[in-house]
Amino acid sequence: MDQPVFRLAVADDLDAIVGLLADDAIGSQRETINPKAKRSYETAFEAIQKDPRNSLHVVVIRGRVAGCLQLTFMPCLSNRGGDRAILESVRIASELRGQGIGRRFVRYAVDLAREAGCVQVQLTTDKRRVDAQRFYATLGFTRSHEGFKLMLGPDDRHT
């Protein structure tokens, strides 16, 4: 297999990244490659690029974007004031799974977090992603927490 290259995402990668997010049993319910939605993805991409604590990364194989992830550094008081890293939106193209690319990609991100001085890396994965749960366990992650989400709409103020 050609060696994968891990690097920061650039603007030209955006269509491929959104394609990866949409090409997914769960993600396809909420993502779209509709051109009308493109501006909102571009806005988010620019916000991530401007924020020194946020970064998007891709894995490139034979010149093609084959995976993506977001890395967020979060200053925190708990754990004696140690920064933590959050891994988000980790995706590998479906036809390239099972070849160890995701494993090397996550290790690349964990190394970035360590080099930045983070004391821990955390992530959540949908309970339906059983393969992902096994994958993170084999990388040494501990399934210690329950992950809760609350979707917000403009009309559901509750106070």
Place this chain on the structure above:
Amino acid sequence: MDQPVFRLAVADDLDAIVGLLADDAIGSQRETINPKAKRSYETAFEAIQKDPRNSLHVVVIRGRVAGCLQLTFMPCLSNRGGDRAILESVRIASELRGQGIGRRFVRYAVDLAREAGCVQVQLTTDKRRVDAQRFYATLGFTRSHEGFKLMLGPDDRHT
């Protein structure tokens, strides 16, 4: 009961916040009110205050800090580029639990997230915190994700 006041934390609240983090069955294993550790908490506090996407909040009752939480806004590509909010280190003083203070405090934070344009609020809570899990479910949060953590040490590079 005197009305709780919800507000941004200031530097003078820091000792009380660290006290809340340490006064906890799980937190007491990792937090310390040892004066030598104070500088690392102060550094984290300053980093949070300087970051426009991070903020610490307290609930004050009769002039006393009775609870704390951290709110982080995270620009994200998924969910069509909508920002999400992360709730972290939510604590209410043990002797003041069960009075609805935490419920109002979390709703205050959710309202801040909504006003900032976030499309969702997410959090993780230790699987051992059964009361917390029930609490977030009654606030409308869905327990949809598994939360994984990897602690980082300086000597455990794996690539």
